[in-house]
Structures are given as C-alpha cells and as structure tokens.
Amino acid sequence: MNVSDFDYDLPSHFIAQTPLEERDASRLMRLDRRSGAVSHHVFTEIEEMLAPNDVLVLNNTRVIPARLRARKAKTGGAVEILLLKQLNDRCWRALVGGRNVRKGTRLEFAGYGFSCVILEELAGAQRVIEFSRALDRQILAELGEMPLPPYISAELVNDERYQTVYSKIEGSAAAPTAGLHFTPELLLKLRQTGIKLATCTLHIGLDTFQPVTVESVCEHKIHSEYARLDKESAAVINAGKRAGGRIIAVGTTSARTLETAGILNRGGDPGDPPLKHEARLRQAVTAFEANTELFIRPGYEWRVVDAMITNFHLPRSTLLMMLSAFAGRERLLNAYEMAKESGYRFYSFGDAMFVC
Secondary structure, three states, rough: OEHHHHHHOHHHHOOOOOOOOOOOOEEEEEEEOOOEEEEEHHHHHHHHOOOOOOOEEEEEEOOOOEEEEEEEEEOOOEEEEEEEEEEOOEEEEEEEEEOOOOOOOEEEEEEOOEEEEEEEEEEEEEEEEEEOOOOOOHHHHOOOOOOOOOOOOOOOOHHHHHHHOOOOOOEEEOOOHHHHHHHHHHHHHHHHOOOOOEEEOOOOOOOOOOOOOEEEEOOOOEEEEEEEOOHHHHHHHHHHHHHHOOEEOOHHHHHHHHHHHHHHHHOOOOOOOOHHHHHHHHOOOOOEEEOOOOOOOOOOOOOOOOOOEEEEEOOOHHHHHHHHHHHHHHHHHHHHHHHHHOOEEEEEOOOOOEEE
C-alpha cells in the first residue's frame, strides 16, 4: 500500500485558523464505519450517541511552550527550536530551523543569560541540544511560545484554547486536538448520564510535524512517544468492556495508547508479574508506562477501541492511515469529500468526527 493512497485535495480555505468561541459549538460528522453512512450534527449532540457503560478515554497531556527563538553566538543568525523530548535535566531532542546549525554550534537567548549547544545531528532537522542550565518551567513560560502547527498562521489570542480543559501532565509538543471540543459542563453532563471517563497520557512528538516521505507505507518509520495508562483507568476500561459498553478513544493519541495497552495485555507486560492467560482474557487492557512505537495502518487488528472521536487529518499522514485502518480507506475518504461539500472546518481547530 502506497502513501499516495491516502492523499486527497484540500484547498487552504478549509483549514481552520482559529478556534470557535465556544469549544462544543463545532460541527460533528457521525460516520458508521461498517456501512459508511454519514449524518451531520453539532458536537453537543455527542451525548445522544453514547450510552451508559460507554467509556470515554481522554489524553490528559498538556502542551509545553516548546517553540524557542535563538541567535547563533558567532553570526547572530536567527534559529528556531521546537522541543520534542526531554532526555535529561539539560538535554532535549528538538527540531532546529536555521542555516548551517551543525554540531558544536552555540545558540544564545537574548536577555535570559543562558545558551545551548548542538551536541548531535540526527536525521533531517532533528538535533540533540544541551542547555547551559536546566530549562525549568519558569524559563519555558517566559521564553517559549505555543507550538502551533505550521498550517496555522493566525495568532492565538489565548494559549489555553490549544489545551484541552482536562490537560494535566506537561510534556507534549502538540495538543490532542479531538479533545479541544469538550467543555467542563459537557463532561459533567456525560458523567451524570452514566458515561464513564478514563484518562491516559501520550506526549505527542515528532510525527505530528514530520511528513511521510517514503513511497510505501510499510517503509515509514514511526517515532516513539511516551505513553501511560494507570491502574485506575485500566480498571474503568476493563469494567466498561465487561458491562457491554464501548471503549471510545478521544483522539488518535488515546487510540494508540489503548491499543498499546491491549497488545501488552495479551502478551504480558515485561515490567509486571506475569498474569495468567485466563486473567488476561477477562480484561481488555493492562496498565503500563513506556514508549510506544505502534504504527496503526490498514490491516491492523483492533483489540480495544470500539469507536473514536477525532478531527479531520492531513493528507498522507499516519493519522489518516490509522483512521483508514479503523473505518476503511474508501469510506473515510468519501466522508472527507462529503465534509468538504458541507463546508466542514479541517485540522487542529476544525470540526470533529464520531467514527462508530
């Protein structure tokens, strides 16, 4: 299967540049992944599509102000840094934009009294950088900017609009955008109607910003991302499955975490005492904390996720491949064409889909 099989045309006017005034006022397309049937709604109507014992799984990662602007110490040339993953107190893996930013290059941050040096050159624009001292939360808050995706050119007036209302664990380079549609009031209302809520953590990293450049899907190397599912949420998910409820991933990041937990459950987690085979069969997921390299694409056997709330994704992206594995490529791309015909807003600040 080729990457070109996941291409579609999207004129730029479909790309949402700003969030709506009300988070839950976005449109919602419901796609039946078995029949391909499509219906059109507003997001608040998600309540009518859920049932008691269904479990919504929310990614509680929080975006850090990961975009930094620096100057080369020798020439004064402008450099932009996008922090991707903290390696230790002072070292980070990052995307670095600028001319000839090679190993040994020292970068300075005017007015902050510290600098960084390029320790290692990785693939493409990736670098390992070491700061002269720990890059703590206070410095990041003062120096860093919200790392909006490159297709958003409008200024974000309120940084919290690129955070979910339930964001908690700092460490992500991008927001889990399917969750941007929820409000505290809507979540409370869902809980009062018997919908269960569980959380996971997946810190979104490099693949959000990296295009798929190979021709064949199977040749693409997906990068690892930190993921965690705690015992309390695993218990909620397993109880929901036993009660006949659906496990509904809020976003592709939650789906990736859940499926990783399902695979580990079937094979056993090397970090935990082994479970008996019968015990594993009685539960859908196991708690874990690890980096995941799971690449979900057509042909994948789904173990945990029964439905998914998601946004509309970029052409030729791994996220579009994941949704194609869940709903079928032709059904999904047909739904995308219908979304364009109906004037849906695409990408991070755009409208939502409920694939069930």
